[in-house]
Amino acid sequence: xxxxxxxxxxxxxxxxxxxxxxxxxxxxxxxxxxxxxxxxxxxxxxxxxxxxxxxxxxxxxxxxxxxxxxxxxxxxxxxxxxxxxxxxxxxxxxxxxxxx
Amino acid sequence: xxxxxxxxxxxxxxxxxxxxxxxxxxxxxxxxxxxxxxxxxxxxxxxxxxxxxxxxxxxxxxxxxxxxxxxxxxxxxxxxxxxxxxxxxxxxxxxxxxxxxxxxxxxxxxxxxxxxxxxxxxxxxxxxxxxxxxxxxxxxxxxxxxxxxxxxxxxxxxxxxxxxxxxxxxxxxxxxxxxxxxxxxxxxxxxxxxxxxxxxxxxxxxxxxxxxxxxxxxxxxxxxxxxxxxxxxxxxxxxxxxxxxxxxxxxxxxxxxxxxxxxxxxxxxxxxxxxxxxxxxxxxxxxxxxxxxxxxxxxxxxxxxxxxxxxxxxxxxxxxxxxxxxxxxxxxxxxxxxxxxxxxxxxxxxxxxxxxxxxxxxxxxxxxxxxxxxxxxxxxxxxxxxxxxxxxxxxxxxxxxxxxxxxxxxxxxxxxxxxxxxxxxxxxxxxxxxxxxxxxxxxxxxxxxxx
Numbered sequence: 400x401x402x403x404x405x406x407x408x409x410x411x412x413x414x415x416x417x418x419x420x421x422x423x424x425x426x427x428x429x430x431x432x433x434x435x436x437x438x439x440x441x442x443x444x445x446x447x448x449x450x451x452x453x454x455x456x457x458x459x460x461x462x463x464x465x466x467x468x469x470x471x472x473x474x475x476x477x478x479x480x481x482x483x484x485x486x487x488x489x490x491x492x493x494x495x496x497x498x499x
Numbered sequence: 500x501x502x503x504x505x506x507x508x509x510x511x512x513x514x515x516x517x518x519x520x521x522x523x524x525x526x527x528x529x530x531x532x533x534x535x536x537x538x539x540x541x542x543x544x545x546x547x548x549x550x551x552x553x554x555x556x557x558x559x560x561x562x563x564x565x566x567x568x569x570x571x572x573x574x575x576x577x578x579x580x581x582x583x584x585x586x587x588x589x590x591x592x593x594x595x596x597x598x599x600x601x602x603x604x605x606x607x608x609x610x611x612x613x614x615x616x617x618x619x620x621x622x623x624x625x626x627x628x629x630x631x632x633x634x635x636x637x638x639x640x641x642x643x644x645x646x647x648x649x650x651x652x653x654x655x656x657x658x659x660x661x662x663x664x665x666x667x668x669x670x671x672x673x674x675x676x677x678x679x680x681x682x683x684x685x686x687x688x689x690x691x692x693x694x695x696x697x698x699x700x701x702x703x704x705x706x707x708x709x710x711x712x713x714x715x716x717x718x719x720x721x722x723x724x725x726x727x728x729x730x731x732x733x734x735x736x737x738x739x740x741x742x743x744x745x746x747x748x749x750x751x752x753x754x755x756x757x758x759x760x761x762x763x764x765x766x767x768x769x770x771x772x773x774x775x776x777x778x779x780x781x782x783x784x785x786x787x788x789x790x791x792x793x794x795x796x797x798x799x800x801x802x803x804x805x806x807x808x809x810x811x812x813x814x815x816x817x818x819x820x821x822x823x824x825x826x827x828x829x830x831x832x833x834x835x836x837x838x839x840x841x842x843x844x845x846x847x848x849x850x851x852x853x854x855x856x857x858x859x860x861x862x863x864x865x866x867x868x869x870x871x872x873x874x875x876x877x878x879x880x881x882x883x884x885x886x887x888x889x890x891x892x893x894x895x896x897x898x899x900x901x902x903x904x905x906x907x908x909x910x911x912x913x914x915x916x917x918x919x920x921x922x923x924x925x926x927x928x929x930x931x932x933x934x935x936x937x938x939x940x941x942x943x944x945x946x947x948x949x950x
Contacts, residue, residue, distance in 0.1 A: 407735055407771065409728070411780035414556070414645045420778040422771065458784045460797055461774045467782050472646050476557050478831055484557070487728070 403494035406432060410490040415475040417450070417486040419466040419493055426462045433457060433464065435498050441466050444496045448489060449474050466493075522697035524690055524714065525761075526745045527551040527585070529721020531558045531575050531600070535584055537722070537745035540761035542588045546747060548693035549589060551581060551598035552686050552719050559683060560828045562602035563658040573604030574680075579611050582678065586612070590621050590677050597668065599689055601680040603658065605629055609680040616678075626676035628667050631683040633825055634659045643827070650827055658828035664790025664819065665702050665711070668692035683826060685790050690715030694750050705815035706753040708792045713799070713813045714748035714756040716787070717776050721745050724758060724776040725766035725807075739765015755812040757804065768807040777801075777811065790823055792816030 402408075402421075405428050411418040421436060423429050438455040445453075445468065452469040468489070476484050525546035527538035531553040541549050553575045554562075566573025575581075578600040589596055601608035609627035616623035637659040639651030650656060660683035669692055671679045681689065691711035694700065700707040717724055724746045726737035737743075744764025749757040758768050777796060781787045787794040798814030 403734070407729075407731065407775070409775035409779055411778075413780055413782070416645075416782070418778070418780055418782065420775060422774055456784050458778065458797055460800060461777060463774060463778055463784075465778050465781070465784055475645060476555075477560050 400498050401494065402432075402436065402496040402498050403491075405498065406494065408490035408494055410485075410487050412476055412485050415470045415472050417468045417470055417489050419468060419490055421464045421466065421493070422462055429459065429462045436464055436496070438466065440496065441468070441493060445489065445492060448486075448492055450489075521749055521751045522547050522694055524548045524550060524693055524697075524718060524748045524750070525594075526690070526718040526721050526747070527596075528553055528581065528598075529719065529723065529745070530555060531577065533721055534743075535581060537743070537761075537764070538581070538585050540744055540764055541747070542585060542592065542594060544747065544761045545592060546594055547697055548595050548597060549585065550690050550693065550718070551596070551600055552689055552721070553577070553581075553598060553600040554602055554683060554686075556826060559602055559660055559826060560658070562604070563828050566603045571604075571607055574602050574608030574611065575600035578608050578680075579615055582612050583615050586615060586623065586678070587619055587621060590616075590623050595672075595676075595693070596678045597672075597681070597689060597693060598679070599681045599684050599686075601627065601682050603632075603660075603682065605680050605682040609678075612678050612680060623678060624674070624676040625678045625680060626671040626674045628663075628671050628679060628681035628684065630667055631660045631663045631681075632658075633661045637825070637827060644824070650829075653827075654829035654831045656827060656829050659825050660828075661823045661825045662688075662790055663823065664688040665692040665695055665708075666791075669696055669702070672696040686719035687712050687715030687789050688791055690718045690748070691789075691791060694748070698750065700753070702791060702819075704753070705792070705817070708819075709794055709813045709816035710750060710753050710756055712789055712791055712794055712816065713777075713811055714750055714758075716779075716789075716794075717756070717758050717773065717811065718746050718748050720776060720779060722766065723779070724772050725760045725764075725768055726772055727766070729772050729775055735771070737765075737767055741765060755810050757808060757810050759808045766807075768809055770801050770803050770809060773801050773809045773811060786817075788820055790819060792819045 406421050406423045408422070409420045419441070421432065423432050438453040441455070442450060442453040449471040450468045451471060454467045456465040456467070458465055470486070473479060474481060474486065523544070523546045525541035525544060525548065527541055527549045528551040538549060562573050562575065578598070581600065582596065582598070585596065605627050606629065609625050613625045616625065637650065637656060639656060640649045642648065643650055643653065662683055662685040664685055665688045667684055668679065668681060668688065672692060673696070691714065694711035694714050695702055695707065700711065702708050721727070722743045722745055723729065725744055726740070727743055729735060730737040730740055742765040744760035744766050746768065747759050747761065749759065758773055760766060760768055777799060778784060781796065784796040787796055794816050795814055800812045802810045802812070804810050
């Protein structure tokens with residue numbers, strides 16, 4: 400099963416930091432996501448997209464997991480050569496994660 | 500307290516202020532290239548304020564580059580068209596306009612809007628907010644937030660814009676201007692200011708400031724909270740993406756704000772779109788820092804009131820930071836175009852040629868102290884060419900240090916002990932233009948004039 404089946408996600412950017420907010424479609428799945436989608440797993444999943452460091456914040460009042468991802472400096476929106484300069488597609492990259 | 504004085508002097512006579520009732524803020528744009536038509540729906544809704552948010556890290560770098568090549572440019576090239584499309588109706592029905600599309604040259608942007616009003620014979624007043632340009636005060640040895648390296652290491656510094664807060668916009672609103680043109684006001688602050696002004700609220704009141712900031716944060720990305728980008732066909736279907744409405748915030752009481760959108764427009768406002776926007780571009784959700792305060796989003800709750808109507812409750816804000824974030828533009832130099840499709844088609848004997856970046860890079864830093872930033876508010880000049888910018892950047896460090904050490908660090912953050920004329924007190928409102936329908940000639944000689 401893909402994370403995409405359980406959750407939706409929104410990406411944002413600040414310099415070379417990308418933020419990824421993850422929300423279960425069904426709030427009852429929040430605990431399951433909390434267990435499965437760790438900072439380490441997100442880092443592993445997105446390493447190929449230049450994500451180097453990930454910090455996770457739990458926001459239970461919004462049923463959200465919030466990931467602050469530090470990318471290589473060259474992936475800052477004003478200087479990046481990426482086609483997706485803002486890193487918007489990172490949210491969908493994360494949702495491709497396999498989840499049991 | 501400076502802002503108490505602002506309210507008592509101006510808010511009561513402001514025909515648009517509705518102390519005690521509801522204030523409605525409409526978003527007319529969430530980025531520089533946004534659509535034009537959603538603003539018309541906002542006028543149909545007769546919102547009190549129509550706010551066009553047109554700046555980002557990338558766009559202000561672009562505008563800085565334009566100002567360099569043409570002293571009269573540097574504001575959003577869409578500004579005249581965007582404001583021209585709504586100005587007549589807005590002035591007629593009393594919807595006030597706020598925009599940060601002044602970008603790197605708010606004075607020129609304000610002048611362009613004043614010219615529009617002049618041509619259309621509209622009795623419009625335009626106020627311009629400057630003071631975000633802190634290039635002369637940049638300490639090139641200060642570390643960049645991104646990598647900790649000294650700012651000067653990144654390349655030649657060509658611009659520095661502080662993310663200023665509601666205290667920059669409130670004096671402009673207090674002038675009664677129909678249109679307020681700003682530079683780098685922080686996105687949520689651009690929307691929070693009219694909430695505070697319209698309701699006669701106090702930015703030093705934790706509950707009121709938090710409410711206004713959350714309203715601003717929910718609106719700052721335009722269609723993103725009404726289903727744009729959110730849409731994921733098959734999983735998150737959104738009806739009417741071709742006529743997506745932009746959001747409206749309705750604020751009545753401190754503690755919560757209602758997000759909705761104009762009737763008959765496409766898109767959706769529901770718990771999911773609102774939650775996605777609430778955490779958008781936030782680092783620590785317990786401390787979402789803006790120039791106006793620190794918001795604890797772990798105190799937020801989302802309640803669906805009905806179709807396309809969502810209420811967001813928020814706990815009180817913590818005090819605003821002592822320092823402001825600064826967007827520092829630099830020239831990253833040249834990049835070889837080796838391997839680009841163009842190069843690949845060139846004969847082998849032609850070497851790869853260096854290409855100047857078409858825009859500036861940028862990094863962020865904190866102001867060295869609040870006082871150095873405060874001292875910059877009168878430094879902005881409308882017509883600067885690249886050579887002049889380079890000159891000032893070259894000695895930015897020393898000048899900044901000298902100014903900073905010569906002033907009390909409490910200058911900015913402590914409210915003045917005696918009441919002052921609000922625009923003078925805040926030091927932001929650079930010019931107020933009035934079209935000829937109000938006075939025989941308009942010029943920036945009418946500085947700080949009130950309608």
